[in-house]
Amino acid sequence: MPAKLAPDRQRGLIVASGEIAADERSTQLLARLLALVGPQPRITVLGPAESADDADADLDIEAMLYAAGGGEVHRRTLQTRADSDLRSVLDTIEHAQLVLLMSHQPLRLSTLMGGTQLARTIRRRNADGMAVAGCGAGAALLCEHMLTHGAEGATPRIGGASFAPGLGLTNRVVIDQGGHASDRLGRLLAALALNPFALGLGLDVATAASIGPDNVLEVFGAGGVTVIDPAEMADSNVADLEPGAPIRITNLRLHALTGGARYDLDFRRALP
Numbered sequence: 234m235p236a237k238l239a240p241d242r243q244r245g246l247i248v249a250s251g252e253i254a255a256d257e258r259s260t261q262l263l264a265r266l267l268a269l270v271g272p273q274p275r276i277t278v279l280g281p282a283e284s285a286d287d288a289d290a291d292l293d294i295e296a297m298l299y300a301a302g303g304g305e306v307h308r309r310t311l312q313t314r315a316d317s318d319l320r321s322v323l324d325t326i327e328h329a330q331l332v333l334l335m336s337h338q339p340l341r342l343s344t345l346m347g348g349t350q351l352a353r354t355i356r357r358r359n360a361d362g363m364a365v366a367g368c369g370a371g372a373a374l375l376c377e378h379m380l381t382h383g384a385e386g387a388t389p390r391i392g393g394a395s396f397a398p399g400l401g402l403t404n405r406v407v408i409d410q411g412g413h414a415s416d417r418l419g420r421l422l423a424a425l426a427l428n429p430f431a432l433g434l435g436l437d438v439a440t441a442a443s444i445g446p447d448n449v450l451e452v453f454g455a456g457g458v459t460v461i462d463p464a465e466m467a468d469s470n471v472a473d474l475e476p477g478a479p480i481r482i483t484n485l486r487l488h489a490l491t492g493g494a495r496y497d498l499d500f501r502r503a504l505p
Contacts, residue, residue: 245359246270247375247402247444248366251410251436251456255292258439258455263301265453267331269443270364273304274330279322279351280371281341282312294335311342317349326354331364334371340381340397343374352400359402369410372436377404380424387415389422389480391471396424403444405498410436414459425463426471426482432498435459442490448498452490462486462501 248266253259267274276298295306307325311317326332332355336342346352359365367375379399384390407424409417414435421433434442437456444450452458467484474480488503490496495504 242361244446245362246364248441249372249375249408249434249436250366250368250441251438252369253439260297260301262439262441262454263297266366267302270331273302275305275328276303276331276333277325277329278308278333278335280310280335281345282310311345314345314349317346317351322351323354326358329363334367334374335369336371339370339373339379342371343379343397343399347398355400365402372408372410374399375402376406376408377401378407378428378431380407380409383420383423385412385416386419389419389426389482391474391478391480392476393423394420405432406434407431408434421461422482423480425461426469426480429463429466433461450496450498452494453492458490460488460490460496464501
């Protein structure tokens with residue numbers, strides 16, 4: 234569950250972004266993100282140690298953030314779980330206005346942070362007003378129920394979506410930021426068949442969805458965000474199937490949102 238708010242506090246932004254790259258679309262996305270946080274914000278970038286074959290291994294995120302308007306940028310690389318309790322890491326979170334979570338695989342970062350002082354500090358600081366953003370696989374970590382991996386394709390199947398505990402900044406959504414929209418659809422539908430309380434969010438590359446303290450989601454960036462609402466789900470046979478079998482699931486709502494679109498997570502409706 235998200236951290237409790239103090240009576241005189243307003244929760245900070247929670248921003249889920251698709252993958253970013255060293256291109257103009259991603260630079261514009263970061264500039265928009267920083268504009269939402271405030272002028273020349275203090276930023277902490279958190280991620281696991283990178284391997285040479287990681288998609289973002291050569292991404293100079295610090296330079297991109299400075300170019301986008303960052304005031305101070307501190308990058309902290311987590312090698313072991315013990316790093317999540319280091320005072321030098323915790324201090325940067327205490328003084329940050331934005332924490333940016335970046336990882337090639339969601340489990341790689343969640344196993345380094347889950348249950349540590351670092352995770353508790355991020356949750357508390359977000360409840361106090363600090364913005365938290367997840368880019369690429371780091372976006373999945375924002376959720377209470379983190380979608381770790383699954384099968385590609387448009388048809389949901391048993392075993393097509395796997396979960397693990399995330400940071401729990403929000404329990405309203407399940408996020409999939411990988412691949413093409415058609416490849417994400419089956420994973421999201423399988424995830425929602427198992428967890429029909431949440432909304433499913435599918436994020437395009439260089440596209441983000443920010444959730445404000447009023448629980449209104451706003452889309453910005455170059456692509457689109459798919460929102461799948463299972464609130465009125467009429468029928469599902471997920472409990473009766475063997476692994477790999479296709480899932481029957483009916484009466485879902487699907488919204489395709491682009492830049493500037495807003496969606497109320499409380500009332501589950503698009504806003505003008």
